[in-house]
Amino acid sequence: MKLTDFDVYKQLLLSQSGLDLSQEKTYILESRLKPVAKKWGYPALGSMTMALNGVPEPGLIDDIVEAMTNNDTSFFRDGQPFESFKKDVLPYMEKSRAKAKTLRVWSAGCSSGQEPYSLAIILKEMQENAPAWKPQILATDISDEILEQAKEGRYTQFEVQRGLPVQLLMKHFQQEGDKWQIDEDVASIVTFYKHNLVEDMNRLDMFDVIFCRHVLTSFNKETQRKVLENMLEHLEPDGFLILDDSEDVSNITDQIKNVEGRKNVFAHANGPHVGSTKATGT
Ligand SMILES: C[S@@+](CC[C@H](N)C(=O)[O-])C[C@H]1O[C@@H](n2cnc3c(N)ncnc32)[C@H](O)[C@@H]1O
Known part of the structure; x- marks a missing residue:
């Protein structure tokens, strides 16, 4: 070339x-x-x-x-961010949103759906104990093709074997031929929508939790800063932003801090959560 x-x-x-x-x-x-x-x-x-x-x-x-675009993904990818969501973020939200009983989650760069459906499974299990709660997930991606696959919610044996515990597979999916179809009551928590993270986010709502994992890594530092700062404008003052190890946000923006003791969990730098190090590393 x-x-x-x-x-x-x-x-x-x-x-x-x-x-x-x-x-x-x-x-x-x-x-x-x-x-x-x-x-x-x-x-x-x-x-x-x-x-x-x-x-x-x-x-x-x-x-x-x-x-x-690189669409690699899997259910409950890397494990720990989903554990943090379940064990740290949700208990906080259950208390702080106890009146409204709503929870809005954004899966930014959702690929073929494994990330938002993993979150939806956690939220569905929470709803089983607290039926009045109305959680919603907005799952966005730049690729029409991948969003079509995600909306179908049908996965091969190989795909479900990557990260999905067998008891959750049996509980929330139906086997149809050689594919596994996610149950409608889980799928209905998720809405898919085409959105390019480098374009303006004006049409998007506010969120309590944003997952943006294995996406920022393909951007340069300037684009990462713009995208992160735009996302923060859509994160509630006490919301959580969940990134991953490959997304080294140190020296990118001083608008976020790492939530103390919670690897990969970030919050507004001036927000109520206790931070250990600022994203600037200062
Ligand atoms: C490697 S996958 C990660 C999927 C999932 N977040 C995970 O961690 O498993 C990255 C996804 O980000 C999407 N993506 C890349 N650039 C994007 C952009 N500018 N706006 C929205 N999505 C983008 C790709 O289409 C792809 O589906």
């Missing part, structure tokens, strides 16, 4: 999705974009690049962004 071609795709992906591609990823770019060029009738990547320099057909840019 010519350097000029690489620069066109790097710039396009940065502006459209926040993905900051390094030169070492040129081979991934080539292997993922060749099928897109073929689909759109371009004999080679060079001719698709030329089309992008003009006025590209609607849909071509979306296909390029979709081809380059």
Whole structure:
């Protein structure tokens, strides 16, 4: 691939999705974009690049962004953030939202649904003891294709074996042929919606808890800061933001702090939760 071609795709992906591609990823770019060029009738990547320099057909840019996004995910991924949600965040929310009995959770960058459905299973089990509670999860992603899969809520044996305890599989899924279908009473807690994190978030509501995991890592520091600060505008003053180990937010924004003793759990720097280190590391 010519350097000029690489620069066109790097710039396009940065502006459209926040993905900051390094030169070492040129081979991934080539292997993922060749099928897109073929689909759109371009004999080679060079001719698709030329089309992008003009006025590209609607849909071509979306296909390029979709081809380059990493959708890897699993149920209860990394375990510990979901334990924190269940054991620390929920007990706090049950007390602080005891009157309204509502809880709004945002799964930002939800991929094929395993993250929001894992949260929905935890919330469904909470509802079994407290039926008056009305939890809601908004699950968003940039990719139409992955959102369609997520909405279906149907998973292969391999997918359910990645992280889903067998008793939860038996309790909340039905086997249909060689797939597992999530039960409607769990699925109905989740609403899927297309949203690009690098675009403005004005249409989004306020949330008590935001999960944003394995997403920020593909952005550069400037994009991470903008996205984090925009998300914080949609987090209630006493809300929680749950990130992951690969998302090193130190030196990115001083608007969040790590909640004391809770790895990966963050809150507003000036909020009521007790923080250990500020995200700036100061
Ligand atoms: C690696 S998956 C992580 C899924 C899940 N959060 C987890 O931890 O398992 C990253 C997801 O973020 C989505 N994504 C990437 N850039 C995005 C953007 N700018 N806006 C919204 N979603 C984005 C991708 O489409 C992908 O589904």
